[in-house]
Amino acid sequence: MRRIGIMGGTFDPIHIGHLIAAEAARDSLGLDEVWFIPTYHPPLKDNQPGVSSELRLQMVQEALGGNPCFKALDIELQRGGMSYSIETVLELKKRHPDAAFSYIIGSDRINDLPKWHRIEELAELITFIGLEREGIPVQLNQLPDNLRQRVTMAAMPAIGISSTDIRSRVQSGRSIEYLVPDTVHQFIKRRGLYES
Numbered sequence: 005m006r007r008i009g010i011m012g013g014t015f016d017p018i019h020i021g022h023l024i025a026a027e028a029a030r031d032s033l034g035l036d037e038v039w040f041i042p043t044y045h046p047p048l049k050d051n052q053p054g055v056s057s058e059l060r061l062q063m064v065q066e067a068l069g070g071n072p073c074f075k076a077l078d079i080e081l082q083r084g085g086m087s088y089s090i091e092t093v094l095e096l097k098k099r100h101p102d103a104a105f106s107y108i109i110g111s112d113r114i115n116d117l118p119k120w121h122r123i124e125e126l127a128e129l130i131t132f133i134g135l136e137r138e139g140i141p142v143q144l145n146q147l148p149d150n151l152r153q154r155v156t157m158a159a160m161p162a163i164g165i166s167s168t169d170i171r172s173r174v175q176s177g178r179s180i181e182y183l184v185p186d187t188v189h190q191f192i193k194r195r196g197l198y199e200s
Contacts, residue, residue: 006103009038009133010096012080012089014046014167015060017192018067019184021165023074029108029133030073032158038108040064041077043087047121054171055197057081066187090122093129106131106156111140117151127154135160174198 011026018040026038042060061078068074079095080087089107096105107130114134117123132155136142144152165183173180175198180189192198 006036006100007034008096008100008103008105009033009035009108010092010105010130011038011040011108012043012087012092013040015040015042015064016054016167017060017063017170017184017188017197019165019167019170019188020182021163023067023185024163025110025135025160026074026108028135028160029106029158033106033133033156035073035106037073037075039075039077040068041080041092044080044084045086047086047088059195059197063188063191066191067185069185069187088121090120090126090129093126097129104131105129106133108133108135110135110137111142112137114155115140115143115146117147117155123151127151130154131156133158138162138164171198175200 009026009029011022013022015022026040029035030038042057042064044057061076061081064076068076080092083091093105109132114132117132120126127150134142134155134157136157142157144155147155170180170183174192180192184192
């Protein structure tokens with residue numbers, strides 16, 4: 005059975021931290037692949053993505069380059085509306101019955117697990133790979149037993165990069181060199197993304 009990690013997020017824009025997190029999870033837990041799935045409308049975020057779903061998907065595709073272990077999927081963008089993980093996992097399991105799926109999530113999402121839509125059902129279908137984000141301690145002991153048992157922590161280098169900071173840097177004319185893959189940097193410059 006193939007072991008697939010799912011990286012969901014707005015990827016507005018995708019950055020080096022996302023790629024390092026995906027590789028850390030893949031390497032630590034022996035995943036065969038990591039699938040990056042941009043959300044259409046994230047349920048636990050108040051603000052909407054800054055650029056269109058098409059541009060965010062293109063940036064993800066640019067970032068993944070030729071890595072045979074990484075793949076971009078537009079499943080949530082095609083579905084539209086609120087991007088609930090349970091709907092995505094049910095669809096993926098239908099399309100790929102030979103795969104075992106794990107969501108790769110940071111500290112903030114681990115701590116939010118009880119708030120996820122239909123989390124009890126989701127936790128029966130998949131596992132979670134937790135990565136501690138700098139400045140956001142994981143509170144596994146605060147989770148209900150059934151959720152805590154479904155989370156496996158993976159080691160990740162401490163990297164304080166965020167999409168919010170990258171957007172702010174572009175808007176104020178500061179460099180984002182090395183914070184995003186060069187292909188994404190060039191894409192943002194060519195399209196004039198996040199400048200205002």
